[in-house]
Amino acid sequence: MSADHIDPQEKLTEAMMRTWREMYRVADLIRQRVFDVAQRHDLSAQQAQLLLRLDPDAPASMRQLAGILGCDASNVTGLTDRLERRGLVERRALPSDRRVKQVAVTEEGMALAQRFRAEVSAESLLLPLTESELETLSSLLARLEGWS
């Protein structure tokens, strides 16, 4: 369907609109939370994003990281520079292809990432719900797919 012919109002039920509002609200809470924790550790949201997405067991190339983060490769250069300057990450040459530089998390980076994850989910947003409600919520959310 072309964006030129969207007229979604008539297709949106009351329940959809209510759910949409709630999801948007909760997404905002999460974003705010991540931002706060990042700030506490002197990281920008983007630096945190990159650090958290790095797999300690599988270093990724700059190119791959650009794909993961959905941004230009030249942007990853700067982000990596700043994380490397703080010792959270390091560039490694790939012997099999000397064009490639892989980004590996350092010990310090792993420690910070773990602490970060812990702080974000601590005092959880989810405490008001019972175990069985959590089961229901996660399985409903799991059925939502992206747009395309």
Place this chain on the structure above:
Amino acid sequence: MSADHIDPQEKLTEAMMRTWREMYRVADLIRQRVFDVAQRHDLSAQQAQLLLRLDPDAPASMRQLAGILGCDASNVTGLTDRLERRGLVERRALPSDRRVKQVAVTEEGMALAQRFRAEVSAESLLLPLTESELETLSSLLARLEGWS
């Protein structure tokens, strides 16, 4: 509880972790969606954020907008400049206090905001769920509160 003593791993149940992952994933989908629609209309995510938060019936001062957006007032100046340059918004002097400038949405701004909201929720993320599942989801989400 001080952030120095957080050790949440032992408090997090399996269901909590699964739910947290799903919420994070869905929050990401929403962020991506908003970004895409904004880009389609030549708006940055922040410009869209500001435009969508303006109430046509109650123009807000720069100061108030800074509060709503959670940023410095000087930042709102630039944001408003760029929206005003496109005719989506206009500054109005407040007669009762000539220090204050209020930001009002123009007709064009309102039209764009409405179109924006429509496009974001069109081809909805929520289509996989039935009406009764939507009721369940929205009431579960409604019970989640922020951290503090």
Place this chain on the structure above:
DNA sequence: GCGAATGGTTGAGGATGTCAATCTTCTGGA
């Protein structure tokens, strides 16, 4: 082996964000 593709960086330029300083306008107390 050589031209083309690939990976990373650099530089220009714009948007976002903070902080400190400034200008204008209010406001409250002597």
Place this chain on the structure above:
DNA sequence: TCCAGAAGATTGACATCCTCAACCATTCGC
């Protein structure tokens, strides 16, 4: 009333984020 200080908006300096085009080194395909 007058004046010191608070409050609202802007500006300038500076760092980050982000894209695009240009560039260098390396690798790959023919």
